[in-house]
């Protein structure tokens with residue numbers, strides 16, 4: 001594992017919780033209690049609007065990923081990496097392996113933030129770019145492009161964050177459910193909204 005805990009330091013904790021993102025209950029809880037990672041893979045599951053994207057974007061930022069999405073330690077990153085108000089105050093407590101990765105050379109930095117909203121732009125623009133993948137993902141289907149990102153960018157132990165697309169069109173359709181993956185044969189996967197923060201590495205790995 002690379003990260004043990006996400007938390008907000010006392011001086012960074014907002015006194016007022018009335019405004020986004022601190023008005024979101026899971027963010028408020030995070031501010032009070034922190035969020036502890038106990039396994040190499042963590043899934044965040046909740047209703048639309050419950051704060052999963054807000055959390056994973058900030059966690060990605062905490063590990064020096066661009067909240068827009070993309071790889072860790074990009075040679076030529078976007079000129080203005082995207083930041084979020086929660087990311088600005090969130091601190092990650094890294095394990096020894098996590099600290100080594102963040103402090104180590106670029107070639108040892110394996111991490112990717114795959115946001116469904118922006119992954120398509122990445123597949124359009126990054127095929128053949130050094131440090132990414134060779135395949136011409138611009139001429140692939142979305143699904144094939146995703147699979148290329150998985151296989152080329154997430155094959156090594158690293159810090160991987162994934163966020164599924166919003167299902168804004170389905171908001172309110174099933175407010176009462178706490179997401180359990182539904183049958184893929186269903187006509188639509190109604191807001192299973194299954195978000196994944198993976199932190200897949202060996203604490204003792206060099």
Ligand SMILES: Nc1ncnc2c1ncn2[C@@H]1O[C@H](COP(=O)(O)OP(=O)(O)O)[C@@H](O)[C@H]1O
Pocket residue numbers: 020024046047048049050051052053054055
């Ligand atoms: N940039 C923003 N400014 C203000 N409110 C936001 C912003 N982004 C998300 N929200 C609100 O924060 C809440 C949590 O959103 P989000 O993290 O996207 O939820 P989820 O990913 O679980 O569907 C929602 O009420 C949403 O409308």
Ligand SMILES: [Mg+2]
Pocket residue numbers: 052053054163164165166
């Ligand atoms: Mg979301």
